[in-house]
Amino acid sequence: MISSAYLAFSQSFSQPFRSVLWKSLGITLLLLALIWAGSQAGLSHLLSMEDVLPGWAETVASILAGLGVVFGLWFLIVPVSAVVASLFLDDVSRVVETTHYPREEPGRDLPVAEAVAQALRFLGVVIGVNLLVLLMVPLLGLGFIIFFPANGYLLGREYFEQAALRFRNPEDVKALRKRHGAKIFLCGLVIACFIAVPILNLLTPLFATAFMVHVHKKLSGSTPTNIE
Template sequence: MIRALLLAIGQLSDPGSRRVVWIGVLSAAAAFALLATGVWWALFHTALTGYEWVDYVIDLLGGLAVLVLAWLLFPATVGTVSSFFLDEVVEAVERRHYPQLPPPRQTGVVEELGTALRFLVVVLLVNIAALPLYFLLPGLNLLIFYTVNGYLLGREYFEMVAVRRLGRKEAAYLRRSRPLKPFSAGVAIAFLSTIPFVNLLVPVIASAFMVHVYHSMVGHSLAGQPTAGPSLAGRSRP
């Protein structure tokens, strides 16, 4: 598992991987810049109460709220934008470390869009539902955070990678039959997501990391090493 993570971090040297990182960061920055400009214009050009000092306080608090919201949601926005390009990262990892494999099955634009939106919705909804637990159970909130997000991130990243070579049902079955590796990888991804600035690299690192996790589960070895034996789960579909 540690070796897989180190290989994933090393994947950042690939120009395609760095491209995905920059697309996510710059797109998220542009989106929040437009949002902040729009909110600033609305606040400072609208007299909400007619009392100058009250309007000033509202404008100030509104501006601070936008900054805090941008800080909290920026990594999630980067991940959402990057998710549309993570297939490029997966392909680059397989070309570099698993060149012996046949081409993966083709996925359509609708399926890729559905995967990205499903990832965003699931993560947001479960984290919103878990918010009361974070505050009501001090001391256990970190355990809850890493357990919930480790499961979610492990599931979504694993199935994103596995579905390229299996059907969605087969990918889900493989994950459920051997849940420890995807979950452990998900916890590691969740931990990296809490580190400022590192979290901007998480979509690329997590995708590359999960490629190695998936191939280790189906018996595919790295290039230059003996294979672990044939596996029906690893064969691509036409």
Template sequence: MIAPAFTRALAQLPDPAFRSVLVKSLLVSATVFVLLAIGLWAGLLVVPETGYGWLDWVIGALSSLGLLIGMMLLFPALMTAAISLFLDDIAAAVEARYYPTDAPGRPVATAPALWAALRFLGIVLVVNIVLLPLYAILLFFPPLLYGLSLLVNGYLVGREYFEAVAFRYQPRREADLLRRRRRGDVWLCGVLIVLLLTIPLVNFLVPIVATAFMVHVYKRLRATG
């Protein structure tokens, strides 16, 4: 299910209907990346010096590592929230190409979409703040840290993408029931999206592909129950 859906999403990337959305997505991705980097870097500048060369070096190295980890943790969530503003355009293009005989989804109003994006960001920040002590311990075990980040943020991002798409086609209660029944599939899709969002340069194109990908995933999950 996942491979065919992802292949279809990639194949539509050159579609003329995606061009304007692609440009907007790239601009949003670049803006989010720069603002996130500036914000995290500004936080590092307030770290005081101890006066001990070796200790300052250790603190600097850990701070730089923390900057990279912070970007790895927050960039997927910020991009997921930002791209939700263009979800209707992407979903409509997928529907027109692959599902012309299906009933089109209902466009989501801007205000509810914005509120949902802010709510999602809040949840991601709270969850990752709660996990900060564990992240700090796992700094010394980078593969475990990366794996935990993928699992946690994969669940959150997968759920957000799925709900954003599903609410176009079903009442919220029915969409929630479908997500719970197929939570493993949705989680795995989220892990794939987060994995791609942490790859430099590739991550600028991922949000639009991920949205199209989730439309295909939703269609397949709803068809199979």
């Protein structure tokens, strides 16, 4: 597990991975800019309506609404970037497979409909992760107790299945995941630690995908080559 995490982390900064990162962040920023513009337009319309609020209350409401939009965008940047990046994860998987397992047949890219369904699943999981991050503040220590095991399971399951589905049918993937549940959970804890670090968490989809490609290959009996 440690060697797989090291390989994944070191490759997260390679040129092919940076290409995916910049593409996903570019699309993410565009989406957030559109959300910002739409939110501002909606708020301006509401606050400009006559006889809704007295002058001082309208000013306070405008400030609070602006802060709410900023906080909302801060909250959304990680889940939105993760969902956008999930559309490119086949590219990431292919790079890992051809770089470290060149003698083996690469996996199949997911069909468009399946990739979209996978992206929506990522959306639910990552939003859940970030909601738990918010709960960590008021719950203090209890939040940490909840955050890591819950997300170790969720993230480990999602990223492992994404890597394994390139080579196996869904039934075989679920059977393999159940057979190695404890190991996959521990790998998920590594990803949960990664996503808890600000700024670095933007790399989570790339790191987690590469990590689980190595984990799946190792569970399938493969050994990586071309290790620098």
